[in-house]
Amino acid sequence: xxxxxxxxxxxxxxxxxxxxxxxxxxxxxxxxxxxxxxxxxxxxxxxxxxxxxxxxxxxxxxxxxxxxxxxxxxxxxxxxxxxxxxxxxxxxxxxxxxxxxxxxxxxxxxxxxxxxxxxxxxxxxxxxxxxxxxxxxxxxxxxxxxxxxxxxxxxxxxxxxxxxxxxxxxxxxxxxxxxxxxxxxxxxxxxxxxxxxxxxxxxxxxxxxxxxxxxxxxxxxxxxxxxxxxxxxxxxxxxxxxxxxxxxxxxxxxxxxxxxxxxxxxxxxxxxxxxxxxxxxxxxxxxxxxxxxxxxxxxxxxxxxxxxxxxxxxxxxxxxxxxxxxxxxxxxxxxxxxxxxxxxxxxxxxxxxxxxxxxxxxxxxxxxxxxxxxxxxxxxxxxxxxxxxxxxxxxxxxxxxxxxxxxxxxxxx
Numbered sequence: 478x479x480x481x482x483x484x485x486x487x488x489x490x491x492x493x494x495x496x497x498x499x500x501x502x503x504x505x506x507x508x509x510x511x512x513x514x515x516x517x518x519x520x521x522x523x524x525x526x527x528x529x530x531x532x533x534x535x536x537x538x539x540x541x542x543x544x545x546x547x548x549x550x551x552x553x554x555x556x557x558x559x560x561x562x563x564x565x566x567x568x569x570x571x572x573x574x575x576x577x578x579x580x581x582x583x584x585x586x587x588x589x590x591x592x593x594x595x596x597x598x599x600x601x602x603x604x605x606x607x608x609x610x611x612x613x614x615x616x617x618x619x620x621x622x623x624x625x626x627x628x629x630x631x632x633x634x635x636x637x638x639x640x641x642x643x644x645x646x647x648x649x650x651x652x653x654x655x656x657x658x659x660x661x662x663x664x665x666x667x668x669x670x671x672x673x674x675x676x677x678x679x680x681x682x683x684x685x686x687x688x689x690x691x692x693x694x695x696x697x698x699x700x701x702x703x704x705x706x707x708x709x710x711x712x713x714x715x716x717x718x719x720x721x722x723x724x725x726x727x728x729x730x731x732x733x734x735x736x737x738x739x740x741x742x743x744x745x746x747x748x749x750x751x752x753x754x755x756x757x758x759x760x761x762x763x764x765x766x767x768x769x770x771x772x773x774x775x776x777x778x779x780x781x782x783x784x785x786x787x788x789x790x791x792x793x794x795x796x797x798x799x800x801x802x803x804x805x806x807x808x809x810x811x812x813x814x815x816x817x818x819x820x821x822x823x824x825x826x827x828x829x830x831x832x833x834x835x836x837x838x839x840x841x842x843x844x845x846x847x848x849x850x851x852x853x854x855x856x857x858x859x860x861x862x863x864x865x866x867x868x869x870x871x872x873x874x875x876x877x878x879x880x881x882x883x884x885x886x887x888x889x890x
Contacts, residue, residue, distance in 0.1 A: 482522055484613065486565075486572035487545045488534030491586045493563040496772050500753025501555035503730075504528035508552045509600070513607050516548050523611040525604040525618070527579070527596050530641065530669070530752035530771060531586045536576060538611065542566040573617060573803070577796045580621035581628050582635065586772075587644060589634040589785045594625045616806060624799045631795065634788040642672035644774040645748050646680050649722055653746060657682050662720040664713065664734070665727030666690040666699050669750045673724055678703045687720070689713055691727075714738045717745075726750040732757040739763060748774070808872060812865040815876045816858050818885040823854045 489502060504512065509526050516524045516537065521544065524537030533553075535545045546564070550557045567575045578584040582591050601618045604610050610618075629635050650656055661683055663674055670690075677686055687706045690696035700707045708716055717723060717734075718741045725747065727733055735757035739745065747768045749756040760766050827850045835841050861879065865872055879885070 482538040482540055484536075484538055484569060484572050485542045485545055486534060486536050486567040486575045487542050487549070488527075488532055489560065489564045490532035490534075490584070491772060496752060496754055496770055498555070498559065498563060499531070499533065500730075502533045502549065502553045502560060503752055504533055504549075504553060509603065511552045512548055513604060513609055515551060516545075517607070517609060519544060519548060521545070521548070521609075523604070523614045524609050525597075525600045525614065527593070527600050529593060529596055530750070532579070534579070536572065536614070537609075538613075542568065573800065576617065577621055577624060577800060581625045581792060581796060583789065583792060583796075587641065588782055588789075590641075591625060591629055591635055594622060597621065612810075613807070617803060620799050620803045624796050627795050627799070628792045632788040632791045634785050634792050641750055641771050641774060642669055643676050645673055645724060645750060645771075646676040648748070648769065648774055649677075649746070650681060653722060657684075659683065659685065659721035660719055661686045661722045661724065662689065662716050663687070663724045663726070664689050665725060665751070665755070666695045667726060667728050670724075670726035671699055673726060673750065674699060674703065674705070677724075678705075687716060689716060714740065717741065721745065723747045724750065725755045727755050729753075729755050731755075734760065736760045736763055736766075739766065741765065750774075805866070808866060809862075812862070812872060812876055815865070815879055815885065816862050819861060819879060819883055820854060820858045822883050822885060823857065827851075827854065 489499065491499070494502075504526060509528065512526055512535070513524060516539075520540070522538045524535060524539075524545075527534045527536075533549070535549055537545060539545050546557060546560060546566075550560055565575070575584075580594050580597050582589045582593060585593060597618065601610065601614075605615075649661075653659055661677060661681075663670060663677070663686065666674070666688060674686070674688065677683060686703075687708055688696040688700050689708050689710055689712070691710050693707065693709060696707045699705070717739055720741075721744070723734070723745060725734055728751070730753060733755045734747070734749075736759045739760060742765055745763075745766050747756055747760060747766060749768065749770045752771070754770065756768060756770075758768075761768050827847070831843060831846050831850070834846065835843055865875055
């Protein structure tokens, strides 16, 4: 017999898990598909996945949280013990509240970073395609998307820098003198790489930016947009030797840059924006190299971020309003079958009584009687629905009482 399933949110983030640990639980697109299919085999009825450089999370209906934890660990490189050491496991209302915070940028490493909502939408579409989304989760995800949109439009919590890529450029500009004259090498043209490239061009006015990617065609496409130089992956060592700033944003699962490929003696700033880390720690053994990882970038508490914090109460008020609407829908969904079953029972009584009167009354107008009694049934069911909607925590008891009084079929409630 299947145990009753409840809504859970399980995951880890930058708050307790360092970049290495987060890398162990990073989920590729292939792994994401395997997780969803594996979840279905385990009897999970609904599930969606979020995996970014700052967090890995599963949201879904399962018999217990550990079921989701096991599914995640089975398809990533970490152990259950390692995960539980830094994880959070939320259930019911707490899981709903957590998803709202994540989806609206309030839980982001850089406050107000709205890139996460795009990841949520992608994960949701993938789950829906596999029919792993139920009405509860569809309504919830849409509510979170609505909250995100309103917070972005109605507050200034996303003003200024909103991404790791911008923070990287901010860091470079603050610490590298004569920035416009320096050589910049961008290795990797994934999403963070593209965003970083755009911000570099926009804010540094630098005309010495070179792109390298394992797949040269992707680099060519981005370079064409910004009129930048592209070099072959085979030339990476010679290019590093000439550069002043190296930005690494590849999607590799293991380090792609180590001290063995760095031959330059001049000062070199390396920013590793990848999860898992793509720059080996051994580069720090070189006296001329400064290595900065995205975790360090995200701790920048400049005036922009402090100003954003002032908009948190406004954002939380929007979240509360939309959460209340979601909970009201949830309550209605709980008692709707009872109201439907009550209406069906009253219709049975109506039909029986009309038939009795029709047999005994020669000039009986069945149409008039039906119309009048239909209105009475509607008023009764409306009153019951109103009571259940405002039962203040006693909805379950009221449903049970109504079902008993009217002998409603429990299979239809």
